[in-house]
Amino acid sequence: MSETHEHAHDHEHPPHAHDGKPIQEDALPPLEAHVLETAVRELLIEKGVISSDDIRRSIEERESRNPALGAKIVARAWADPEFKSKLMNESDEALLTFGINMSPMELCVVENTQEVHNMVVCTLCSCYPRPVLGIPPAWYKRRDYRSRAVREPRAVLQEFGTQIPEAKQVRVHDSNADLRYLVLPQRPDGTEGWDEEQLAKLVTRDSMIGVSDALTPAEIED
Amino acid sequence: MEARFQPGDRVRILDRDQPGHVRTPIYVRGKTGVIERIVGSFPNPELLAVGHSGLPYKMLYRVNFAQSELWDDYDGKPEDTLEIEIYEHWLAPA
């Protein structure tokens, strides 16, 4: 078994431009990539394989899938024990009530408790519950997270500012095949009697990947 | 399709080299874990990757490992685990 050449960092471009500002929505890739993408896209359109409208609609559809959708699902699971049980055991059916179809994949929901903290990684690529959370965050797709989440999860969690009590078990899920994973974060204290809409505000994307906890009522006050 | 393994069975991940696209990462090969659940039968990704239909389907399992089994230098708690999906043709009884 040959050793892979090991870099301290991969060579992916940093997601910030050279002036240190975050990358903007209209930022362009290197010219060569832009040329290849434009050529491929125009050939596909000329040959009638796809149309510009198809691309636009596909982007819009993708944008409608975002962590706010996942947050609604988590909030309902917190508020409605019957829904939660369905989500944990027959996720297909539970997701249908939100108009979500995971096929051909299946959603596996893993629950954080007082005893267990779950986190999700895909070491081989970037498998992610896209129909529920949208496009994965940039760090999720990079070498640093993919390499280390399986081997030193507690250190990685610390880099997200997440302290896991010594007594808690950490369960890492390598999303490598046909399931996709959603972490059901712990419902924060002090939210008794809150409705789903209020609860959903506490549910962040990162809490559904398991790299952080849900927000506390105090954290959303301002 | 009959499942060869049941939840609770101890299994070893085969440690073999195989060219082409496979979904069994190196870090679990040769390691021993426990079947957590039977996921179901799915098209074989090794065949899908070369444009075939993925037939015959393969039984897929979630396998649970103690982190200390995977990494000699694991420095978390002894109870920490890792779970991953493995197709039946990569599993042997342990």
Add this chain to the structure above:
Amino acid sequence: MRGPQDYGGLPAGPVDPENNEHDPTHWEKTVDAMMMLLFDQRRRLARVDESRRMQEALGEDYHKYPYYERWLQAISWLLLEKGVFTQEELDAKMAEVRPRLEAERNGG
């Protein structure tokens, strides 16, 4: 025999979630959309597994490509492999596109 994509457990740097975060650019969304369209039920031109095979075929270059450039390379190789267009057609199209994009990018 470790493929370039098989990162699990290898030494790596800090995750740095704050700096390694950005919303997808329009260009990245376009590449994402093209891939999803090729996968969709109507076209079934390629499977996600085939795209992964192509990305892994980058070998050491896998580490150099940013994520969506890797996807783009996979898309282009898959379409060539499946005969949707030929290398000659692609070369000719790229030659036509390049000066146009250069002018756009310089013109601002």
